[in-house]
Amino acid sequence: MKHTLPFTPQFYVTAPQPCPYLPNRMERKLFTALQGDRASDLNDALSKQGFRRSQNVLYRPSCAECAACMSARINVAAFKPSKSQRRILRRASHLDRRATSPWATEEQYDLFRQYLDDRHATGGMADMDIFEFAAMVEETPIKSRLFEYNDGRRLSAVCLTDILDDGLSMVYSFFDPEAHRLSLGTYVILDHINVARELGLPYVYLGYWVPGSPKMDYKAKFSGLEIYRAGQWQPLGDPSDYSVDVHPLSTDPIAEQVARINLPAGLT
Template sequence: MRHTLPIAPQFYVTAPQPCPYLEGRMERKLFTALQGDTAGKLNDALSKQGFRRSQNVLYRPSCAECSACMSARIDVSLFSHSRSQRRVQKRADHLHRRATSPWATEEQYALFREYLDGRHAAGGMADMDMFEFAAMVEETPIKSRLIEYTEDESLRAVCLTDILDDGLSMVYSFFDPALERLSLGTYIILDHIAIARDLGLPYVYLGYWVPGSPKMSYKAKFKGLEVYRNGAWQPLSDANTYAADIHPLSTDPIAEQVARISLPDVRS
C-alpha cells in the first residue's frame, strides 16, 4: 500500500512480521526512501518526528494494535551521570576514540560477528555476511561517521553515527561481548553525550525505547531521556508509568499519520 503527500517523498507500509521486542506481537513499519540532494534535510526533519535510519530508508513503527515503541533521545543539557554511570566511565576511560568515514573493514566485521554470536545469536541480523555488513555501514546518503574505540590498537567497540542538525543519532553499535565488566554499551552512549556537548549539539538519539522489553530497559537509566509520543517529545519522568498494553485504537490510520508528517522546505 502506498500513501503520498502533496510533495515528495512517498511513504509505504511493511507487511506485519513478528515483533523483536515483545513476544507474541506483530510489528509494522511506515517508511520512505532517503536519497538525492535533500536526503540530509529529510533525515533531520523526520528524526525529530520519531523516524530512524537504516541504510537509505527512514522508518518508524506503525503497528496496527500496539504503540509501545517510542523513539528516544537524551537532552544533553539535562543529563548528569548516575553513580553507576560514573563507574562505567572510569572503567572504560582508557579506551581511545577515533572517528572514521563510514567504510567497513574486516576487523569491524569480525567484532560485529563476535557481538552477534555473543548477544543476538537468534536475532534478525545473525546471518549477515561481510557484504551485508558493508552495505549497512556504507550505504548512507547523509553525513555519517564510524566511531571506533580501541585498546592497544585492538578494536573493542564501534558505533555507526549520523550527524544531524540538532544532535547525534546512534544508528547501530556493537562491541566485544567478552568485556562485559566494562559495560561498553553504556559507555558508548556516555561518550556520545560528551561528543554532542563538545559539538554544541543538544540531543543524542538512541533509537527506540519499549516499556516491557528487558533488552530496552537500560535506556530509561539515562537522565534527560525524552520519548516521542502522541506527536511530541516528552520527558521520561518515571518509566513505570508507561505500559505496553495492546489497544485496537492505539494507532491512527496510516493516511492520517502521513498527513501529519512535517516535511522540510527543500526549495533552493
C-alpha cells in the same frame, strides 16, 4: 547545466512480521526512501518525528494494534551521570576514540560477528555476511561517521553515527561481548553525550525505547531521556508509568499518520 527533478517523499508500509521486542505482537513499519540532494534535510526533519535511518531508508513503527515502541533521545543539557555511569567512564577511560568515514573493515566485521553470536544469535541480523555488513555501514546518503574505540591492542567497540542538525543519532553499535567489566554499550552512549556536548549539539538519539522489553531497559537508566509520543517529545518520567497494554483504537490509520508528517520546505 545540471537539472534535478524535485523529490517528494512517498511513504509505504511493510507487511506485518513478528515483533522482535514483545512476545505475541506483530510489527509493521512506515518507511520512505532517503535519496536526492535533500537527503540530509529529510533525515533531520524526520528524525525529529520519531524516524530512524537504515541505509537509504527512514522508518518508524506503525503497528496496527500497538504503540509501545517510542523513539528516544537524551537531552544533553539535562543529563547527569549516575554513580554507576561515572564508574563506567573511569573504567573505560583508557579507550582511544577515533571518528572515521563510514568504511567497513574486516576487523570491524569480526567484532560485529562476536557481538551478534553472543547477544543476538537468533535476531534478524544473525546471518549478515561481510558484504551486507559493508552495505549497512557504507550506504549512507548523509553525513555519517564510524566511532571506533580501541584499547591499544584491538578494537573494543564501534558505533555508526549520523550527524544531525540537532544531535548525534546512534544508528548501530556493537562491542566486545567478553569485556563485561567495561560495560561498553553504556560507555559508548556516555561518550556520545560528551561528543554532542563538545559539538554544541543538544541531543543524542538512541533509537526506540519499549516498555516491557528487557532489551530496552538500559535506555531508561539515562537521565534526561525524552520519548516521542503522541506527536511530540516529552521527558520519560517514571518508566513504570508506561504500559504495553493496547486498545484496538489506540493507533491512528496510516493515512492520518502520513498527513501529520512535517516535511522540509520544498519537499511537499
